[in-house]
Amino acid sequence: MFGNNRLRALDRRESMRLLAKAPVGRIVYTRQALPAVLPVNFAVDTGGSVVLRTAADSDLVRAVDGVVVAFEVDDYDAEAQTGWSVVVTGRADVVTDAAEHERLARTGPRSWVAGRNGVFVRIHSEIVTGRDIVAAAEDGAGDAS
Template identity: 40%
Template sequence: MPYRSTQPRPVSHPLSRQEGLRLLGNVTFGRLVFISRALPGIRLVSHVMDGEDVLVGLPEDCAVVSLLSQVAPVVYEADALDTATRHGWSIVLTGRAGLVESDEEIARALRLLRPWPGEEIGVVVRIHPELVTGTRIDDGP
């Protein structure tokens, strides 16, 4: 006989673009997904929001930097999940990314970004979202 929990069953709700972008501003890291040599790559990165755009900090010698020397399609994913309750949210942003070249914008981003331990941010990437999808999981109404 299957176990039946007396806890409310988590329910999934789609999120609007605005809510997804707002939630991205509540976390400082996510996953940058890109294509390199016809294969998908994923890199855990720090980010900050700049309006609707996502600014990502990368080390200068990172392999993905050369791919983004010209505007390229990427996917960015971030989430906040509680493994005990299975509540939280996940946002997937699809858009175009390119290197930030303005010294002023780079300096501002470097003040806000928190690099990973042992890494130095040498390059800032701007992702302009074209599609934002997301899901919130909670106990429902």
């Protein structure tokens, strides 16, 4: 099967659909002038923004508040050598509005790590890109649609 698969670009709608299905993603940011990647659980919120929850005094909050970051999710089948990847790029902001924080406390992501003083970080989906590695038999060749 290797070599017969093909790469397909995903549009924003399909990328956002896949993003919403993933339980864990990776936030990509700068720490001490170097790239850093941190796996986190998250939720897709209204307008397609990505929301994650973390400790208010975390290094992550200090590093990302008000700056551009990337957020990546993926899924793959190692045996079939197929899968997809979605990257959201945009400004990250700590949610400071009390009403918005309360809404996210009810509807947003739950932290997997117990802790107090949790804050929400919103990543605005300014650029959304996705790609899919499709098995040759699934690529729609000969499909009339």
